[in-house]
Amino acid sequence: MKHTTPRLLAALALTAATLNVSAPAHAAEHPGQATTYPGHTTSQYVPLTNATTHHAHQSGCTQAKTKTPGVRVLFFGTQEKNNQLREPGTSAGTTTPRTHTDKAIEYAHHWARGYAECDTTNTPTHLALGINNKDDGGINGTTAGRQWATLVDNARKATTPQVTLTAAIDAEPSWSTPAWARDWIKAYTDATKTPLYAANSADGCPSTGNGACSNGWTLKDVHLASGGNQPTVATIPQIYRTDGIQARQWANISNWGHTNTGDPLRFAAAMSQNTACEQRTCNNTDNTPQQAWTQLKQALDTHANTRITHLGPATDMRWP
Numbered sequence: 001m002k003h004t005t006p007r008l009l010a011a012l013a014l015t016a017a018t019l020n021v022s023a024p025a026h027a028a029e030h031p032g033q034a035t036t037y038p039g040h041t042t043s044q045y046v047p048l049t050n051a052t053t054h055h056a057h058q059s060g061c062t063q064a065k066t067k068t069p070g071v072r073v074l075f076f077g078t079q080e081k082n083n084q085l086r087e088p089g090t091s092a093g094t095t096t097p098r099t100h101t102d103k104a105i106e107y108a109h110h111w112a113r114g115y116a117e118c119d120t121t122n123t124p125t126h127l128a129l130g131i132n133n134k135d136d137g138g139i140n141g142t143t144a145g146r147q148w149a150t151l152v153d154n155a156r157k158a159t160t161p162q163v164t165l166t167a168a169i170d171a172e173p174s175w176s177t178p179a180w181a182r183d184w185i186k187a188y189t190d191a192t193k194t195p196l197y198a199a200n201s202a203d204g205c206p207s208t209g210n211g212a213c214s215n216g217w218t219l220k221d222v223h224l225a226s227g228g229n230q231p232t233v234a235t236i237p238q239i240y241r242t243d244g245i246q247a248r249q250w251a252n253i254s255n256w257g258h259t260n261t262g263d264p265l266r267f268a269a270a271m272s273q274n275t276a277c278e279q280r281t282c283n284n285t286d287n288t289p290q291q292a293w294t295q296l297k298q299a300l301d302t303h304a305n306t307r308i309t310h311l312g313p314a315t316d317m318r319w320p
Helices: 005-018 053-065 100-118 140-157 178-191 219-225 243-259 273-277 289-301
Strands: 040-043 071-076 078-080 084-087 125-132 161-171 196-198 232-235 316-319
Touching: 040 053, 040 289, 053 100, 071 100, 071 161, 071 316, 078 125, 078 273, 100 140, 100 161, 125 178, 125 196, 125 316, 140 161, 140 178, 161 178, 178 196, 178 219, 219 243, 243 289, 273 316, 289 316
Parallel strands: 040 071, 040 316, 071 125, 125 161, 161 196, 196 232
Antiparallel strands: 078 084
């Protein structure tokens, strides 16, 4: 990543003036884990082109008022060359203006400030700054992963005791080659120990046994892109479908990891998109957060190799 720009220095200085600096959190610290459904947080897509610091502040404040611990993800879209971000839900050919990555840090800091000001119960949260694995941005996976690690580590220099800034990736087989995603994960984890949440899909993967996934991906590829053999990476899988097959896919991927590498996945939560589906039409992919959490927990518990005792609050996606 390039040297810190004057714009970023100004954003950091503004935030640091009112926010305390927090120490890095251990990767295993997923707030609010539970054995029965513990409620849900809200994660959101953030098109930075029209995003304001006021909106960021209000979003953080609204989440603090829920008094639910857990992980919240801000998805900023696709990394492109020259430290540019393309809005969520767009492809390389879109004419939507790009935004410098500095603005993602500024947005996150104002979100954290809003959370801190409205948090009356000292409820901790992990705020994960997320991007996707679309490989059409003119940047290779190694460079993109390293740059995101630098961005998140810079963002962590000013935050609040209640809000631990971390990273997230939405890695989907349909969006890149498996090599691009593997390179991104390796570069990120080589560059920083800051926790990473893999909020991934398992497109086309089998729900039992071995078999291929979509776009040339294998179970091994999905396992590696979701934290396999990487202790600082935890999984928040997309459990959108009402028929429960996605939960069974993820249980099978974790079981594959245990059998073939001795490392089942580390699940932090389940991700739903019920609110996003209310905003934009979906077809049988509108699980409620409780449905997503329950489907994942039950699927994992059917395998002796993947059974878990605790699973953190679900997180539900929304558009602004």
